[in-house]
Amino acid sequence: MKNTLRQKILLSTVLSLFMLLLSHPVTAILAQEAAEDNQETTESLRERIQNIVEQQKEKVQSVLGEISNQRRGFVGQVVRVSETTLGLDVRGATRIVPLDETVTLMRSEAAIKTENIEIGSWAEVLGIVDNNDSFVAKKITFSTTSPLPKPHFVALGTLKTIKASSLDFQPRGQETVLTVELTRNTVYQDNTGEETDSDEFVEDDQVLLVGYQQDGDTLITVVRSLAPATENEQ
Structure with a gap:
């Protein structure tokens, strides 16, 4: 009877030691796997953040490009015209607008040429300010009456x-x-x-x-x- 009890106690002790020894490698393996998962998650998150940064960078650069090429416009009355320049009276001062193939000339919603521009007509000039802070005309619309609001x-x-x-x-x-x-x-x-x-x-x-x-x-x-x-x- 006593031998049987001792055997049971010994067997229980051995099993306990075995489980204790086994738990350390299992815990280490689980910890290693968790670390690897965390590392993969971190790398994936870092890649997503990098992609978002790149996308936002493109948007910011696009906005900066629009700011650096701000649209401008003014109204004037034609005082002289040639193949390459247009002279406009803008609030009592003469302003010269360069003309080339990139400038669209319009009247009554139809494209015209420089020889169709009449002295005394009114011009709405639209364009951009480039990186050199110079105005570049893109479209000029002509009319017989002033587009300016009446006082x-x-x-x-x-x-x-x-x-x-x-x-x-x-x-x-x-x-x-x-x-x-x-x-x-x-x-x-x-x-x-x-x-x-x-x-x-x-x-x-x-x-x-x-x-x-x-x-x-x-x-x-x-x-x-x-x-x-x-x-x-x-």
């Missing part, structure tokens, strides 16, 4: 004379009386902004005039009363 005219004052096609008007705070032009599209409004007839206005009425300037004339688009009709008539 606005807004003033408060007194009607001095009412004519069929014009008004004599004295702006507030000024002694000068201006003659402004009426058009078929001139709109007349009462003091609330409701449309009314031109007959509702008389001399010495206080009004707001809105319009624009063109070719030296002031054209009125809106004549608005600043007081009710009964007050204006007093």
Whole structure:
């Protein structure tokens, strides 16, 4: 009986030592495999990051290229033209635009040649600023009228004379009386902004005039009363 018990204890001890000895190599193998997996994962992650960096680098370079070749444009009136240059009056100063086969010339949505450019016509010039900070024209569109917005005219004052096609008007705070032009599209409004007839206005009425300037004339688009009709008539 005692021998059997001793044998069991001895067998249990031997098995325990065997498992203990076996656990170290297994743990080492698992650790090595995990390290290898981590290394592979790291390498894969590094490659993905490198690819993303390269892609973003291309995008950044593309944006920098656009910035370094910024688009520009201006408007001028043609004062002279030759096969290789175009002279434009831009705000009172003459600007010379070089012409070559890379510059597209347009009028009424059709391509034209330099001999078709008219003195006095208007030109919209589009191009880029190169790396040398020089403007390079790419497309020039010509028209008979100025594409620039018309200067606005807004003033408060007194009607001095009412004519069929014009008004004599004295702006507030000024002694000068201006003659402004009426058009078929001139709109007349009462003091609330409701449309009314031109007959509702008389001399010495206080009004707001809105319009624009063109070719030296002031054209009125809106004549608005600043007081009710009964007050204006007093």
